[in-house]
Amino acid sequence: MTDVIFERLALIGIGLIGSSISLAARRGGLAGEIVCSSRRPETLQAARDLNLADHYFADPAEAVRGADCVILCTPVGAVEVITKAIAPHLADGVILSDVGSVKKAVIEQISPHLPASAHLVPGHPVAGTEQSGPSAGFTTLFDDKWCILTPQQDVDRVAVEKMIAFWRGCGSRVDVMDAAHHDRVLAVTSHLPQLVAYNIVGTVTDLESHLETEVVKYSAGGLRDFTRLAASDPTMWRDVCLTNKDAVLEMLGRFSEDLSSMQRAIRWGDGDALHALFTRTREMRQKIVDAGQEIDVPDFGRNNPDGSP
Ligand code: NAP
Numbered sequence: 001m002t003d004v005i006f007e008r009l010a011l012i013g014i015g016l017i018g019s020s021i022s023l024a025a026r027r028g029g030l031a032g033e034i035v036c037s038s039r040r041p042e043t044l045q046a047a048r049d050l051n052l053a054d055h056y057f058a059d060p061a062e063a064v065r066g067a068d069c070v071i072l073c074t075p076v077g078a079v080e081v082i083t084k085a086i087a088p089h090l091a092d093g094v095i096l097s098d099v100g101s102v103k104k105a106v107i108e109q110i111s112p113h114l115p116a117s118a119h120l121v122p123g124h125p126v127a128g129t130e131q132s133g134p135s136a137g138f139t140t141l142f143d144d145k146w147c148i149l150t151p152q153q154d155v156d157r158v159a160v161e162k163m164i165a166f167w168r169g170c171g172s173r174v175d176v177m178d179a180a181h182h183d184r185v186l187a188v189t190s191h192l193p194q195l196v197a198y199n200i201v202g203t204v205t206d207l208e209s210h211l212e213t214e215v216v217k218y219s220a221g222g223l224r225d226f227t228r229l230a231a232s233d234p235t236m237w238r239d240v241c242l243t244n245k246d247a248v249l250e251m252l253g254r255f256s257e258d259l260s261s262m263q264r265a266i267r268w269g270d271g272d273a274l275h276a277l278f279t280r281t282r283e284m285r286q287k288i289v290d291a292g293q294e295i296d297v298p299d300f301g302r303n304n305p306d307g308s309p
Contacts, residue, residue: 005166006095007032010067012060012082014038014047016128017099018073019137022052024170027139037063038134047134061089069166071123072098072110077239080109092117095159099125101186101236103150103179105243119159121151124182125172126190130231143171144292150179187247191240192255195248197229198237 009031011018018036025031036053037060038044044056057063064070064086072079079098090096096118100106103122114120127145129136147167151160164174177185204223208215219227241248265273289296 003029004032005030005162005169006067006069008067008069009034010063010070011036011053012063012070012072012086013074013078014043014052014134015073015132016136016141017125018071019047019050019052019134020127020139020141021071021073021099021125021170023137023139024142025166028169028171030166030169031069035063035067043134050134052134052137060086064089064091064094066091067094069095069097069162072096072100075233075235075239076100076102076106076243077235079106080113083110083113087113087115090115090118093119095119095121095162097121097123097163099123101190101240102244103148103182107150107152107179119156121149121155121159121163122179123163123167124148124150124186125167125170126186127172130228130233132233140171142167145172147172147174148182149174149176150182151176152179183244184247184250187244187251191244191248192251194229194232194237195241195252196255197226200226201230 009025011022011034014022014036015038018038022034022036025034033054034052035055035057036044036047037057038047039058041058044058047053048056055063060082068091070086070090072082074082079100083096094117096110096114097120098106098110100122101124103124106122107120110120110122125142125145125147127142127147129141147170149160149163149167151163160176164176167174201223204215215223262274262277264270265277285294288294
């Protein structure tokens with residue numbers, strides 16, 4: 001149990017990430033009270049049914065009143081409109097944060113609208129699932145996962161320390177880095193794999209009409225793992241592509257070049273080149289396992305996350 005860090009925590013958006021923050025903050029005793037807002041009545045009702053907060057508001061401007069910490073938990077594409085709506089109602093000295101998968105664009109969208117007394121400490125919990133909505137959240141989502149904070153240089157140090165303590169209290173390991181650096185790193189580790197998965201499953205979907213039964217029947221032969229990623233929220237990933245355009249295009253360019261090299265190796269029967277590549281890629285997986293980011297069991301620990309047989 002950590003000490004209360006915020007007297008009143010306002011979560012704007014209460015889907016997978018917002019609800020998981022609420023559950024983790026309650027587990028850690030991190031907030032005196034938690035309020036939430038969501039634009040659709042059915043989402044707000046679902047949050048109420050799940051008892052995810054102490055108070056519920058349709059209007060985000062109402063929700064932020066008196067809050068000493070506000071976390072935007074909506075898709076990246078919505079943060080500017082929401083910030084404009086809540087800005088006049090923010091308490092003096094409030095910490096404003098978010099959970100967006102892209103950080104530079106979020107700062108550009110939020111900063112111009114914030115009152116001078118607000119402290120902007122953007123965040124990105126590098127944890128999630130392909131599920132959406134309040135019922136998808138769970139208390140342990142952030143346990144031992146990284147949360148990256150990207151405050152600008154001149155942001156109040158106390159505000160940054162509070163957000164570090166908050167995310168640690170939610171179970172995360174915390175790193176602080178520059179927003180542009182975050183966006184390049186995540187373009188490699190998250191955005192590129194996601195877009196490759198969308199592309200593979202898109203290609204398969206086009207072929208499905210004449211191979212239909214076999215595609216689903218034999219999907220365990222590789223396709224299944226890509227469909228998990230490709231089932232992720234379309235709005236979230238549309239916004240990631242549009243707001244991290246430069247880094248994403250750079251990584252897709254590199255990927256296309258490497259794909260062409262592979263095509264050439266296959267066409268020319270260059271088994272040595274293929275074998276060398278497939279050996280290097282195995283080493284990458286071992287590094288990820290060694291770093292504690294994956295479990296070395298055949299199903300990736302999906303059925304038994306603790307690695308038990
Ligand atoms: P989610 O489950 O779909 O929930 C989204 C929440 O935002 C809902 O409360 C929704 O409200 C609200 N919302 C959606 N569009 C909105 C709009 N245009 N204006 C105002 N509110 C809007 O999404 P999530 O998975 O929690 O993801 C939220 C953000 O977290 C993502 O965009 C992403 O950048 C970041 N993130 C996601 C993951 C992940 O794996 N999912 C991981 C790390 C970070 P209504 O339902 O009432 O419309």
